Amino acid sequence: GDSVTQMEGPVTLSEEAFLTINCTYTATGYPSLFWYVQYPGEGLQLLLKATKADDKGSNKGFEATYRKETTSFHLEKGSVQVSDSAVYFCALSALTGGGADGLTFGKGTHLIIQP
Amino acid sequence: DTEVTQTPKHLVMGMTNKKSLKCEQHMGHRAMYWYKQKAKKPPELMFVYSYEKLSINESVPSRFSPECPNSSLLNLHLHALQPEDSALYLCASSQFDTDTGELFFGEGSRLTVL
Numbered sequence: 001g002d003s004v005t006q007m008e009g010p011v012t013l014s015e016e017a018f019l020t021i022n023c024t025y026t027a028t029g030y031p032s033l034f035w036y037v038q039y040p041g042e043g044l045q046l047l048l049k050a051t052k053a054d055d056k057g058s059n060k061g062f063e064a065t066y067r068k069e070t071t072s073f074h075l076e077k078g079s080v081q082v083s084d085s086a087v088y089f090c091a092l093s094a095l096t097g098g099g100a101d102g103l104t105f106g107k108g109t110h111l112i113i114q115p
Numbered sequence: 116d117t118e119v120t121q122t123p124k125h126l127v128m129g130m131t132n133k134k135s136l137k138c139e140q141h142m143g144h145r146a147m148y149w150y151k152q153k154a155k156k157p158p159e160l161m162f163v164y165s166y167e168k169l170s171i172n173e174s175v176p177s178r179f180s181p182e183c184p185n186s187s188l189l190n191l192h193l194h195a196l197q198p199e200d201s202a203l204y205l206c207a208s209s210q211f212d213t214d215t216g217e218l219f220f221g222e223g224s225r226l227t228v229l
Binding site: 031034036042043044045046049087093095100101103105106110 | 148150155171203209211218221222
């Protein structure tokens with residue numbers, strides 16, 4: 001079956017440090033890939049997405065590139081802020097062309113940014 | 116309107132109570148989902164409705180009863196729950212005919228069972 005593997009953390013960084021959170025996946029076909037973020041006490045928000053190989057998703061200074069050859073979708077940010085402290089979930093959808101069966105999530109990475 | 120609205124935000128109930136969680140979206144999405152999330156864990160899929168019909172039930176105990184009265188509303192009826200059912204319950208929706216599979220999530224209902 002489909003699966004997503006990501007570093008679990010917690011990952012603790014100082015403000016303005018460079019961030020990488022690794023994510024690799026296993027899926028048949030050509031899945032869509034997502035990063036969702038969950039701030040304390042809140043639901044999940046879509047951070048960025050990519051739907052085909054070599055696509056780069058970006059939002060709020062975060063970037064991730066869909067690498068089919070390495071089955072990866074690593075999340076990066078050049079300079080993190082305290083407000084980026086949250087849990088980050090890598091996820092995939094194996095559906096193409098319609099349907100509904102939810103997302104396959106990684107276990108989540110708890111990111112802590114210290115001032 | 117790109118929101119999924121869940122009520123109540125917080126709910127405390129005893130093991131003999133009957134309560135309901137509600138979810139509403141006005142994006143015209145024809146797929147709606149219930150997820151359960153325990154602390155420090157990823158969301159776990161419970162139910163999927165496609166065009167107001169239950170299409171996926173992930174072997175959820177019968178004390179959880181979903182209902183989709185129309186294309187905009189999704190309910191989760193709760194009865195005789197156990198303390199281990201305490202969790203954040205997330206509702207989500209998506210377009211059915213989509214090339215991306217993106218889900219839109221609500222803020223969640225935090226349930227405590229005493």
